[in-house]
Amino acid sequence: xxxxxxxxxxxxxxxxxxxxxxxxxxxxxxxxxxxxxxxxxxxxxxxxxxxxxxxxxxxxxxxxxxxxxxxxxxxxxxxxxxxxxxxxxxxxxxxxxxxxxxxxxxxxxxxxxxxxxxxxxxxxxxxxxxxxxxxxxxxxxxxxxxxxxxxxxxxxxxxxxxxxxxxxxxxxxxxxxxxxxxxxxxxxxxxxxxxxxxxxxxxxxxxxxxxxxxxxxxxxxxxxxxxxxxxxxxxxxxxxxxxxxxxxxxxxxxxxxxxxxxxxxxxxxxxxxxxxxxxxxxxxxxxxxxxxxxxxxxxxxxxxxxxxxxx
Amino acid sequence: xxxxxxxxxxxxxxxxxxxxxxxxxxxxxxxxxxxxxxxxxxxxxxxxxxxxxxxxxxxxxxxxxxxxxxxxxxxxxxxxxxxxxxxxxxxxxxxxxxxxxxxxxxxxxxxxxxxxxxxxxxxxxxxxxxxxxxxxxxxxxxxxxxxxxxxxxxxxxxxxxxxxxxxxxxxxxxxxxxxxxxxxxxxxxxxxxxxxxxxxxxxxxxxxxxxxxxxxxxxxxxxxxxxxxxxxxxxxxxxxxxxxxxxxxxxxxxxxxxxxxxxxxxxxxxxxxxxxxxxxxxxxxxxxxxxxxxxxxxxxxxxxxxxxxxxxxxxxxxxxxxxxxxxxxxxxxxxxxxxxxxxxxxxxxxxxxxxxxxxxxxxxxxxxxxxxxxxxxxxxxxxxxxxxxxxxxxxxxxxxxxxxxxxxxxxxxxxxxxxxxxxxxxxxxxxxxxxxxxxxxxxxxxxxxxxxxxxxxxxxxxxxxxxxxxxxxxxxxxxxxxxxxxxxxxxxxxxxxxxxxxxxxxxxxxxxxxxxxxxxxxxxxxxxxxxxxxxxxxxxxxxxxxxxxxxxxxxxxxxxxxxxxxxxxxxxxxxxxxxxxxxxxxxxxxxxxxxxxxxxxxxxxxxxxxxxxxxxxxxxxxxxxxxxxxxxxxxxxxxxxxxxxxxxxxxxxxxxxxxxxx
Numbered sequence: 001x002x003x004x005x006x007x008x009x010x011x012x013x014x015x016x017x018x019x020x021x022x023x024x025x026x027x028x029x030x031x032x033x034x035x036x037x038x039x040x041x042x043x044x045x046x047x048x049x050x051x052x053x054x055x056x057x058x059x060x061x062x063x064x065x066x067x068x069x070x071x072x073x074x075x076x077x078x079x080x081x082x083x084x085x086x087x088x089x090x091x092x093x094x095x096x097x098x099x100x101x102x103x104x105x106x107x108x109x110x111x112x113x114x115x116x117x118x119x120x121x122x123x124x125x126x127x128x129x130x131x132x133x134x135x136x137x138x139x140x141x142x143x144x145x146x147x148x149x150x151x152x153x154x155x156x157x158x159x160x161x162x163x164x165x166x167x168x169x170x171x172x173x174x175x176x177x178x179x180x181x182x183x184x185x186x187x188x189x190x191x192x193x194x195x196x197x198x199x200x201x202x203x204x205x206x207x208x209x210x211x212x213x214x215x216x217x218x219x220x221x222x223x224x225x226x227x228x229x230x231x232x233x234x235x236x237x238x239x240x241x242x243x244x245x246x247x248x249x250x251x252x253x254x255x256x257x258x259x260x261x262x263x264x265x266x267x268x269x270x271x272x273x274x275x276x277x278x279x280x281x282x283x284x285x286x287x288x289x290x291x292x293x294x295x296x297x298x299x300x301x302x303x304x305x306x307x308x309x310x311x
Numbered sequence: 312x313x314x315x316x317x318x319x320x321x322x323x324x325x326x327x328x329x330x331x332x333x334x335x336x337x338x339x340x341x342x343x344x345x346x347x348x349x350x351x352x353x354x355x356x357x358x359x360x361x362x363x364x365x366x367x368x369x370x371x372x373x374x375x376x377x378x379x380x381x382x383x384x385x386x387x388x389x390x391x392x393x394x395x396x397x398x399x400x401x402x403x404x405x406x407x408x409x410x411x412x413x414x415x416x417x418x419x420x421x422x423x424x425x426x427x428x429x430x431x432x433x434x435x436x437x438x439x440x441x442x443x444x445x446x447x448x449x450x451x452x453x454x455x456x457x458x459x460x461x462x463x464x465x466x467x468x469x470x471x472x473x474x475x476x477x478x479x480x481x482x483x484x485x486x487x488x489x490x491x492x493x494x495x496x497x498x499x500x501x502x503x504x505x506x507x508x509x510x511x512x513x514x515x516x517x518x519x520x521x522x523x524x525x526x527x528x529x530x531x532x533x534x535x536x537x538x539x540x541x542x543x544x545x546x547x548x549x550x551x552x553x554x555x556x557x558x559x560x561x562x563x564x565x566x567x568x569x570x571x572x573x574x575x576x577x578x579x580x581x582x583x584x585x586x587x588x589x590x591x592x593x594x595x596x597x598x599x600x601x602x603x604x605x606x607x608x609x610x611x612x613x614x615x616x617x618x619x620x621x622x623x624x625x626x627x628x629x630x631x632x633x634x635x636x637x638x639x640x641x642x643x644x645x646x647x648x649x650x651x652x653x654x655x656x657x658x659x660x661x662x663x664x665x666x667x668x669x670x671x672x673x674x675x676x677x678x679x680x681x682x683x684x685x686x687x688x689x690x691x692x693x694x695x696x697x698x699x700x701x702x703x704x705x706x707x708x709x710x711x712x713x714x715x716x717x718x719x720x721x722x723x724x725x726x727x728x729x730x731x732x733x734x735x736x737x738x739x740x741x742x743x744x745x746x747x748x749x750x751x752x753x754x755x756x757x758x759x760x761x762x763x764x765x766x767x768x769x770x771x772x773x774x775x776x777x778x779x780x781x782x783x784x785x786x787x788x789x790x791x792x793x794x795x796x797x798x799x800x801x802x803x804x805x806x807x808x809x810x811x812x813x814x815x816x817x818x819x820x821x822x823x824x825x826x827x828x829x830x831x832x833x834x835x836x837x838x839x840x841x842x843x844x845x846x847x848x849x850x851x852x853x854x855x856x857x858x859x860x861x862x863x864x865x866x867x868x869x870x871x872x873x874x875x876x877x878x879x880x881x882x883x884x885x886x887x888x889x890x891x892x893x894x895x896x897x898x899x900x901x902x903x904x905x906x907x908x909x910x911x912x913x914x915x916x917x918x919x920x921x922x923x924x925x926x927x928x929x930x931x932x933x934x935x936x937x938x939x940x941x942x943x944x945x946x947x948x949x950x951x952x953x954x955x956x957x958x959x960x961x962x963x964x965x966x967x968x969x970x971x972x973x
Contacts, residue, residue: 012845043608048849054856060755062675070849073843081837092837094818099708100696103737104834107695110741117749117876120673121862125876128749132742133884136735147727151715156827220853224845252593292888299731306727310720 004090009181010085013262015077018227018234019043021273025194028277043230058216060120068115069217075108076231083238086261088159095195096158098146102139105191105235108228111133115225116213123205127212130288134197134209137295138190144302145180147185148309149243152176158239166246166284179305181244186298188240190291192233195280197291207285234269241268315375316662318343318360319424322417329401331602333394336417340391343424345847347387351798358382358430365689371372374430377798378563378772380916382555384426384795385643389650390420390780396654396774397540403768404661405417406452406538408836419445419544426552432481432491436474439552443470443520446549448845449541450533466533469526473519477556484564493559498566506565508680510572513560514579521553523613524583525923527606531590534605535598535666546605553644561620562635562803570719574622580617581729583610588739592746592912593893593919595668595878597656600747601649607736608645611707611781612638618710618726623804625717629822632808633713637706639796644785648691651778655685658771659751662764668878670758671751677764684750684775689744689780694737697835698786702819704737706830707811708807709821742788742885750878757872787832789819857914879917893919901931 023040030037032242057065079101081091090096113132116124150156152173153164193210203211214225245268286294322336350356354377361371375383383403383427397416406412422442447470450462481491483505488495501509507640522530530550534542561568561576587606615638648861658681659674660666675682693765694704714726756762757856758972766772779941785792797809809820820828849855864874879897885897897917 001957002313011325042740051853054854054858056858056860058862059859060673060862062753064675064753070845074838075843077841077845078834078838081841092833094830094833095837097705099705099827100701100829100834102734103694103701103705104696104743105740106693110695111747113742114748114753117745117753119862120754120872120875121864122874122876125749128745129881129884130879131409131878132738132745133888136738136742136885137733137888139738140731144572144727147712147730150712150827155825156709156712156824160825172940219848219857223853224550262442263681278358289887302731303728307724310723 002229005079006087007089007093009258009262010083010087010089011081011091013265014080014083014234014238015083015231017162017266017269018230019047020267021237022230024270024273025277028274029281030226032277033192041214043226044098047223047226048092050218050226051220053219055209055219056222057221058119058121061118064111064114065118065221068118069221069228071111072108072115072228073224073231075104075111076228076235079104079235080231081248082158083235084159084162084242085238086173086258086265090159093159096155098150098158098161101235102142102146103157105232112213112225112228115217119216121216123212123215126205127215129207130209130297131179131213134190134291134295137292138187138298141183141298141302142187142191144299146174146306148180148302148306152309162246165243173309175308176305177244179301179308181240181303183302184240184243184296186294186301188233188236189276189279190295190298191236192229194276196283196286197294207288237269237272238265241265272279314342314346315357315373318346319421323414323421326414326417327410330398332362332413332417333398333401336394336420337391338389338733340394340420343387344384345507347383348795350375351377351380351384351795354798354801355513355922356507360466361425361434369432370431373425373428375428375433377802378555378558379428381639381795381799382551383424385551386423386427386548386647388643389544389646389778390423390776392777393547393650393654394774395539395777396543396657396771398541398770399768400538400657400661403771404538404657412538412709415445415448416541419449419541423544423548423552430486430493432493432572435493435948436478436481439477440474440541441946442549442552443467446537446541446545449545450537452538453536456536461573462529462532462536465672466529469529473516473526476512476516476519477605478516480509480516480560483509483512493564496564497566499780500566503569506568509565510568513556514576517553517672518579519553521550521609521613522583522606523558523579523609524586524606525926526621527583527587528921528924528927530606531599531602531921534602535596539598539653539660542601542657544648545647546602546653548603550609551642551646553714554609554616556614556637557636558611558639558799558803561616562623563903568620568624569762570621570624570717570722573622573624574725575617576613576620577617577726577729579734580610580613580615583607583613584736585610585732585739588736588743589885589892590919592739592743592882593662593895595750596666597659597668597747597751598653598666599670600668600743601652601656602734602961603654604743605649606738607644607740608641608692611704611733611736612641612645612733614729615641615703615707615710618707618714621714621717621722622710627716628715628806629808629811630710630716632709632804633706633807633812634710634820634933635800635803636793636796636808636812637703637710639799640706640792641700641703643792643795643812644691644703644782647778647781647785648688649702651684651775651782652692653776654771654778655681655688658767658775659685659764660704661767663758663760665758665760668751671761672757672872672875673753673755674761674764675752677756677761678752678766680772681767684772684779685752687749687779687782689748691786693741693744695741696786697831697838698785699782699784699789702786702831704733706819707733709827713821713826726782739885746878746881750876750881754874754875755870755876787835788817789813789831790816882915886917892922895919895920896923930972 007224113128116128153161198209318339325332356376425438591603619634691698691700695698711730800808
C-alpha cells in the first residue's frame with residue numbers, strides 16, 4: 001500500500017512540477033536579459049486561463065482535431081506513470097520499458113503532427129513536416145544512448161537502469177557516460193523544442209516548428225497540447241537527471257526519505273531548467289537546415305559513448 | 312489431407328461465378344486457418360503425396376510441418392480478408408474479364424499455399440513459377456497502360472533472375488544430397504565453399520522475390536500497378552514466401568553456419584529497412600509509397616532473421632528462437648497491416664481515380680471508415696504502441712540488444728548501429744504516414760474527384776475491418792501469435808519459445824524476464840484510463856464550448872485549397888538534407904508562356920531518383936552497348952563471313968563428335 005501511495009505521489013509530482021520547469025526557464029532568461037520577467041508560476045495561470053476559453057475550430061477540422069489534444073496530453077501522463085522519480089516503485093511499473101517509452105512518445109508526436117494537418121492551414125503542415133524530421137533525426141542518438149545504458153545495466157527496464165546507475169555504475173564507465181550525457185542533452189533539446197533547435201517563444205513562420213503545429217489550437221485544446229509538451233520535457237529531464245545526477249533515488253520508505261527525495265528532485269529539475277535557460281541565452285537558433293548537423297553530432301557523441309563502453 | 316487439398320483447390324472450381332468464388336475462397340481460407348491451428352496445437356504434422364509424377368524422384372509431396380502451417384495461416388488470414396474485399400471491389404472497379412480475374416486470383420492463392428507446403432525441390436519450383444507467372448498476369452491485367460507493361464516486364468525479368476539463382480542453389484543441394492526431396496536436405500553437411508554458394512544463391516534468389524535491397528527495383532514498379540487486392544496479396548503474402556524459404560534454408564537445411572552469414576543478412580536487412588523507408592518518404596504515389604514500405608519491412612524482418620542466425624551460430628538456441636520469433640511475428644504483422652493499407656489505397660483509388668496523394672485531401676469526412684482503418688494500419692506500420700507493429704519491432708530491438716551475448720567484437724560494435732538505423736527507420740515510417748494521412752485524408756479536398764468521393768461498399772469495408780481488428784488484437788494479445796510461432800521454434804531450434812517469451816500471461820518478455828518485459832494490454836488500459844480521467848476533468852472543469860469558423864488564410868478571402876501543405880512539401884526537408892541520397896530535382900516550371908506578367912500558370916516539379924535504379928540503367932545500357940558493338944563486329948552484313956561461321960561451326964561439331972568416339 002505504501003508502495004502504491006509512493007507511486008501515486010511520484011506520478012502527481014512529475015505532472016505538477018512540469019509547468020514549473022518552463023516557468024523557471026522563462027524567469028531565468030528574463031533575469032539574464034535584465035528584465036524582471038513573469039512569475040515562475042505563470043505557465044500554471046496560462047493553462048488555467050486557456051481551460052476557461054472556448055475552442056475555435058476550423059470548419060475543415062475532423063474528429064482528429066478533437067481527439068488529438070487528449071492523446072497528446074495523455075501520452076506523457078501515462079509515461080509519467082512509468083518513470084521512477086525518487087523511488088523505484090512506479091504506478092505502471094509493469095510496463096516501464098525504455099523502448100516502450102520512446103515509442104509511446106512517438107505516438108504523441110504522431111497525433112500532434114496529424115493535428116497540424118487537420119485544420120487545412122498551411123502552417124500546420126509546415127510545422128508537422130519540420131517536427132517529424134527533427135524527431136526522426138533525434139531518434140538514432142536517443143536509441144544509441146538507451147542501448148548503452150541498457151547494456152550497462154543489463155536491462156531495458158527503466159527502474160532497473162536507474163537503480164543500477166545509483167549503485168555507482170556511473171563511475172564505472174565515466175568517459176562513456178559523459179559522452180552519453182552530451183548526446184542525451186542534444187536529444188532533449190530537440191525533443192522538447194528548445195533553442196537552438198526550435199524557439200518556443202516566437203511565431204515566425206520561417207523558424208517555428210512546434211508552435212506552427214498548434215497555431216490553430218485554442219482553448220482547452222491548446223491547454224491540453226501545452227500540458228503535453230510540458231510533461232514531455234519534464235520526462236526527459238527526469239530521465240536525464242536520474243541517470244546522470246544519481247542522487248535521491250531512495251529505497252527506504254520513511255517519511256523523511258520521501259520528503260528528501262522530493263526536495264532533491266525539485267532542486268535537480270530547477271538546476272537543469274537554469275542550465276537549459278543559460279544555454280538558450282548563449283546560443284542563437286540554428287537555421288533549420290543546420291539542425292541535421294547538430295543531430296548528427298549528437299549521434300556521433302552517442303556512438304563514441306557506445307564504442308568507449310565496448311572498449 | 313483431403314481437407315487440405317479440398318480447401319486449397321475448391322475456390323478455383325467456382326471461377327465462372329466470381330462472387331461465389333470469392334465467398335468460397337473466404338470460407339475455405341477460414342477453414343484452412345482452423346485446420347492449420349488444430350494441427351499446429353496437436354503437433355500433428357501431415358505428410359502426403361499430392362500426386363505421383365512419371366519421373367522418379369519428382370513427385371509432389373506435401374509436408375505440413377510447423378513452419379509450413381504457420382505460413383499457411385498467414386496466407387489464409389490475408390486471403391480471407393482480401394477475398395471479402397474483392398466481392399465488391401472487382402465489380403466496382405469494373406475490371407474486364409471478371410471470370411479470368413477470379414480464376415487467376417484463386418489459383419494464385421492456391422499456388423501460394425502449395426509453395427509453402429511443397430517438400431520437393433522440383434514441385435516447389437513448379438508452384439513457385441505458377442505463383443510468379445500468375446502474379447505477373449495480374450500486374451499486367453490492365454495491359455493497355457504503358458506503366459503496367461513496363462512494371463510487368465521488369466517483374467518478369469527480375470523474378471526469373473531470382474528463380475535462376477534458386478535453381479542453382481537447389482542443384483547444389485541435389486549434388487550433395489543426391490535427392491530433390493526436402494527430407495534428405497535437413498541439416499545437410501556441406502563443405503564450406505558449397506555452403507557459402509548455397510547461402511549466397513538462396514539470399515539472392517529469394518531476396519529478389521522478397522524485394523530486399525539492392526535487388527528491390529521491380530517491387531515499386533510492379534506492386535503499385537496491379538489491382539489493389541492483388542497488390543495486397545503480393546505485398547502481404549507473396550514476398551513472405553521468400554522469408555519462408557530463408558528460414559527453411561538457414562535454420563533447417565544448412566548446418567553449422569558461420570557467424571558472418573547472419574551478419575550479412577543483418578547488414579542487408581538494416582539497409583533495406585532504411586533505404587526502403589527513405590524512398591517511401593519521397594513518394595507521393597500512394598501505392599508506390601506502400602510498395603517501398605514493403606522493402607522497409609522486409610528489411611526489419613531480415614534484421615530479426617540475421618540476429619537469429621547469429622545466435623544459431625553461437626548455439627544460443629533460446630535467444631535464436633527469440634530472434635526468430637521477432638522475425639516471424641513481424642512477418643505476420645506486416646502481412647496484416649500492409650494488406651490493410653493496400654486495400655485502403657485501393658478504396659481511395661476507386662473513389663478518386665488517382666494514385667497521386669496530392670489530389671486527395673479531406674477524405675476523412677467523405678470516407679470515414681476507410682480513413683479509420685487506414686489510420687489503424689498506419690499506426691501499426693509506424694510501430695506505435697499498442698498496435699501489433701510495435702510488438703514485433705520491440706522484439707526486434709530486444710533481439711538486437713541481446714546480440715551482445717555473442718563474443719565477436721564486430722557484432723558487438725555494429726549491432727547498436729543497426730539498432731539506431733532501425734530507430735531512424737521507425738521514425739521515418741511515422742513521418743511518412745503522417746504525410747499520407749495528413750495530406751490525403753485530412754484537410755480539404757484538393758481535386759474535383761476527391762470532392763465527389765464517397766464511402767466504399769460494405770464488403771470492402773468488412774475486409775479492411777477484419778485486418779484492422781487483427782492489428783489491434785495481435786497488438787494487445789501478442790501471446791496468440793507467440794503460441795503459433797512456438798511449434799516452429801520447437802521444430803527448428805528445439806526451444807518452446809512461448810515458455811520464455813510469454814512466461815507470464817499478458818506479458819511478452821525476453822527469455823530472461825528481468826532483461827525486458829512489456830505488456831501492451833496494460834499500456835493500452837492505462838492509456839485509456841488516463842484518457843478517460845482527462846476527458847472527465849476537462850468536461851467538468853473546463854469551458855466546453857466550441858465555435859466553428861473558417862481557417863484563417865492570412866487574410867485572403869478566396870479559398871485556395873492548394874494553400875494546404877502538400878506531400879512533396881512535407882518531404883522537402885528530408886529530400887534536401889539527404890540530397891546525396893535522393894539526387895532531387897526541383898524547381899518551378901512555367902506552364903503557359905502567354906500570361907507572363909499577370910498570374911502566370913506555374914508548376915512545381917519535384918522528382919527524386921532511386922540511385923539503385925540508375926545503377927541498373929547504367930548496367931543495362933552497358934550491356935546493350937556491348938552487344939551492339941559485338942553485333943556490328945560479328946554480323947556486319949557480309950554473307951561470306953556468315954558462311955565462314957557455318958563452316959567453322961561444322962568443323963567444331965565434327966571435332967567434338969570424333970572426340971566423343973574415343
